[in-house]
Amino acid sequence: MWAPLLLSLQVTVAATLLIICIGGGLAVWLARREPRGRALIETAIHLPLVLPPSVVGYYLLIVLGRRGPVSTWLEWDLLFSWPAAVIAATVVGMPLMFQASRAAIASVNPDLEQVARTLGASELGVLWRVTLPLARRGVIAGVVLSATRALGEFGATLMVAGNIPGRTQTLPLAIYDAVQSNDTDLANAMVLLMTAVGFVSLWWVRRFDIGPRPQRSGTPV
């Protein structure tokens, strides 16, 4: 149980960092601007939410496989290594981060950002000192949800990283193996662990989502 757990943590931490950078970046970009094709971009980001994991896995196989761009241009053979699991978890977890943080950023009163500019703040300063602090609940909720989703990733991971004990076997895959080999005790322990993690993270997000402090000024409370 410990090897899959450690590997799962490793994959989840790496995937979450990627999700924060890419998903958060996309959210900041698309919350306030209307680039052409915005609807298309957002739909594409959300797609892994509704596609079967095998479809996501198939696409990743093409991108990461021997004839794919990563292998030919970067000469980096990722398939069936733990970084492949990271990429699968990132793609599947990203929509949750994007959705939650984009909505939170968009709900920040734009006047607050404007007034910060008149007070001498740069664009980065506006983001760091005004937008993100005010959107933090949604952003944190997005991080927690997407990290939990990344931790639980199974199907796409199986296709691109395989199920190699000690190398790419994460917790969800280990549960599958344990059930296949009738190791009920092990399966029970891991299932309980995953359930507890999922429960706690949803519980925590709920606390964050409900009863936000007043975000808009002007109406004395």
Add this chain to the structure above:
Amino acid sequence: MSARLLVRARRRLDSFQLDVDFEAGSETFVLFGASGAGKSSTLNAIAGLLHPDEGEITLDGEMLFRRELGGARVNLATRQRGVGYVFQNYALFPHLNAADNIGFAVRRQPRAAQQVEKMLERMHLSHLGKHYPHELSGGQQQRVAIARALAHRPRLLLLDEPFAALDQPLKERLQVELLQLRRELDLVVLYVTHNLDDAFAMGDRIAVLQEGRVLQRGRPEDVLAEPADSDVAQIMGIRNIFHARVTARSPEGVQFDWDGITLQAGDEASVDTGEWATLYIVPEEVKIIYPDVPLSDTVSHNVVDAEVNGYQRAATHHSLRAKVSNGAIVETRFAPSAYSELDLKAGAPLRLALRPAGIRVLRQRRGKRR
């Protein structure tokens, strides 16, 4: 007064074309007009939050913006313009306390803490520095917003309907404070409002805006006394605007035919006999005639029969609307103590004298309906 702020800006907006042109010195300059007249867009253009299609904005000799044929383009970023901006809803940062709101612009500067402390004191907020915006009253929030806008020592302060949400006594107190502050810091203040009383209380000069254009500029009392045209008159809340035809001109003034009533106006208007003109009858110059008292000289002209249509009391004056013999409604205004012995119930007959000095001819804007 030498101009410190020059604004010339043109910008196509969703519902109208913004096309403003004015200059302001070390004074409170009021942008006055209905909502949607382009007042806030003008402030945004000066602050750099809206980019004109064409124009030039200069503050104390420094070019903030320029975009026009044949000139080098300038478009200083908002953060470099040195402008203080107080938004209509104050836009205080809800995640920062009062002191941190005020210190937002200066927190990296040496002695920032003292500066904030001084500003808190100046605005009577010393005991509230640790309070968050939602723990402050409307007036306190407003003070924090002004303090925050002034902390980085701007040369120009933009105020967008700053006191709209406050009750009257508080508003008057803050207005006085603001005027003091303006003099102390030698600021150019641009004050946007749709409230005529605010415009008079604050404005050294005002610009009347409609549909993105400046219709008239001047001291508020001058604009009210002599509106440039009927649009300005309406925006300034002037009632008693009528159309009449010029029937004669004489050294004493102009004679009009107003739907069957002959009016003598003292105004030396540049209208010719036979022309139609727009008249404004100053409500304070409409007098009610006592039935049993012989006519004095001052009310011997333009006497018309009328009937009371409505009566309204305000704190400083009473006003009466009367239907005159040609069917028009004329409003008259007088001190609350006046005419108290007359029966002015709706429907009661009375006679009015429209004093010639109170009949003004308004220029009609060319190419406009009405």
